[in-house]
Amino acid sequence: MTDLRALLAPIHDLVQEQRVIVMLAEPDTYDTRPLDAMTRLLAAIEAVGALHKPEKRWEPYEGAGYTFLTREQALEAAGEEDLGAVAMEAGPQFFEVCAECARVESEQLSESGEEWGYREALWPCKTTETFAAALGSDTTNQEGTQ
Ligand SMILES: [Zn+2]
Numbered sequence: 001m002t003d004l005r006a007l008l009a010p011i012h013d014l015v016q017e018q019r020v021i022v023m024l025a026e027p028d029t030y031d032t033r034p035l036d037a038m039t040r041l042l043a044a045i046e047a048v049g050a051l052h053k054p055e056k057r058w059e060p061y062e063g064a065g066y067t068f069l070t071r072e073q074a075l076e077a078a079g080e081e082d083l084g085a086v087a088m089e090a091g092p093q094f095f096e097v098c099a100e101c102a103r104v105e106s107e108q109l110s111e112s113g114e115e116w117g118y119r120e121a122l123w124p125c126k127t128t129e130t131f132a133a134a135l136g137s138d139t140t141n142q143e144g145t146q
Contacts, residue, residue, distance in 0.1 A: 002132045004048075015042065101126075
């Protein structure tokens with residue numbers, strides 16, 4: 001699973017639950033620093049997840065070599081091209097890229113004049129995969145020891 005928000009939700013719930021339990025039990029003596037640190041860590045990972053999210057890129061037809069942000073734009077472009085019947089029947093196709101990695105890749109490569117095609121930005125991106133793998137393995141370890 002690469003949906004960071006979904007992966008973080010159970011951890012978020014645990015932290016909130018733990019905070020309520022300890023505050024009710026010992027409101028004046030409990031040290032909330034560990035929970036505060038966990039809350040900040042969650043916020044940091046969520047901020048990364050808010051940047052690295054999937055976005056669709058529409059091709060007028062499969063293998064067109066150029067894309068649009070919306071299906072409507074791709075449809076319009078397909079209508080302006082003399083396409084084979086098969087391509088027209090299939091209609092616009094989409095694939096997913098990471099919004100942030102695609103932005104960075106397009107900026108870097110357009111500055112250098114190099115041709116680009118979302119080589120490093122296909123969804124899920126490396127950043128998202130890294131977080132998801134770390135979160136996933138934590139969950140597996142917890143389940144394995146209980
Ligand atoms: Zn990314």
